[in-house]
Amino acid sequence: MDQLFITLTTGIANGAVYGLIGLGLVIIFRSTDVMNFAMASLSTLAIYVALSAYGAGAGIVVALVVAVAFGTLSGVVVREALIRPLGQGKLFAALVVTMGLSIIVEHLIGRYWGEQPRRFPQLIDGTISIGNSNLMLQDVATIVLAALAVSAIAYLFTRTPLGSAMRAVAESAETAEIMGINAHKVARTAWALGMALAVLGVFLYAPKTGVSPVILAPVLFRAFAGILLGGLTSMYGAVIGGLIIGVLDNLAAAYISASFRDTFVFCVAVLVLLIRPQGIFGRQTFERV
Template sequence: MSELFLVVVSGIASGAVYGLLGLGLVIIYRATDVVNFALASMATLAVYVALMVVQRGLGVGSAVIAAVLVAVVLGLVVRELVIRPLGTGRLFAALVMTMGVSLIAEAVISDVWGTEPHALPPLVGGTVMLGSATLATQDLMVIGVSAVAMLAVGYLFTRTTLGSAMRAAAESATTAQIVGVPAQRVARIAWALGLGLAALAAVLYVPRVGLAPTVLAAPLFRAFAGIFLGGLTSMHGAVIGGVAIGVLENLAASYVSANFRDTFVFALTILILLLRPQGLFGTRSFERV
């Protein structure tokens, strides 16, 4: 029983990271119609800056703040210099652009910091005993921080004027602009927020596995699975989808087969999408022709 508990909690901790990444993807997608494939690489670059902060003895807390700030600035720079000039409605061009940015970010990381993995200390050390299972305090911290971040984003989008503006821009940037919503400002905020969340996910995840140029490639893949499972247009769907993927992959690895862990998880995702194409929490969109 304690094994099952451990497997589930560990899966939730992994899934919380996928959920945060997925949330960042969905916020940017909803506000600007851009699927940001560079999210993970840019967040990774920010974590390398955080590593430099730690190496200078400024503490992990300062490193987390530095990572988020760097990611926000990077997000704004890429949005203004690379994505904005494309104009609106250039979904595939923007997608290719973000892929290019991702490759450039990885090349910069490899060139500046090398390809050898580095250790980043956890935000909190120590362990917690729950029954006969031992959990890393960092894992519980990941779950807690992710939950707080998700609730804060939920509050922002449903209870504030800015959130309303972002939702309006997501529905139709042109219409929103006509009624006085500053679409460009909203887009900038969405990119900053999305990258900030991704950097937060990265600094929480990296202490578990080590920091390498492509460390977030696999979590990004699972975050995408999570947002499709939860619904591409739903913020809480992205989070729940990510957590579901994290738990399912651990359960599959432990009780089905390690070999078919991903197969099992993605087969289930495909099955759900066949039954409900908009995902578990997404809404079907209709276009007038």
């Protein structure tokens, strides 16, 4: 029973990371219709910047602030310099741009910091003994900080004028413009928020795996699975879908086979999507033809 509790808690911690990244992806997608495939590489770059700051003597909390600030700034820069000039409706072009940017950033990271994995410091060291098992305090910190971040985003979207404007743009950018809402300002905010959430998630996850230029590829893959499972149009669905993926992944590794953990998880995800293609919390849409 102790081991099951540890497995579930660790799975929730991993799922919280997938949920943060998925939430960032959904916020950007709903506000700008762009799926940011460069999110993983830009987040990795932010983590390397934080690692350099930590190595220069900055504390781990300062390094976290540096990482989130760098990620926020990179989101705004990418939106204004690369995505906005494409114009409205250039979804495929934006997709290609973000994929190309991802490859470029990964190459730059490898050239400047090297290809070898590096150890990343924990936000909180130590463990808690539960029966005969130990729970890492880093996992507890991950769950708590992710919950605080999601709560802050929920408050922003439901209780503030900016959140109302972002929801209006997500529903219809054209109607929002008619109402006097600056869609470009909303888009900049969405990219900044999305990147900040992703960087926070990666910062909390990196101590488990270390960092390398391509370390986040499987994490992004699972985050995508989470938002598809929860519903591409639902921010709550992205978080809950990420948690489900994290827990299933850990349970499969502990009680089935570590070699087939992804196979099991994605089989479950595919079965759910076959029954409910829009995801658990997604809305079914209809088009008149």
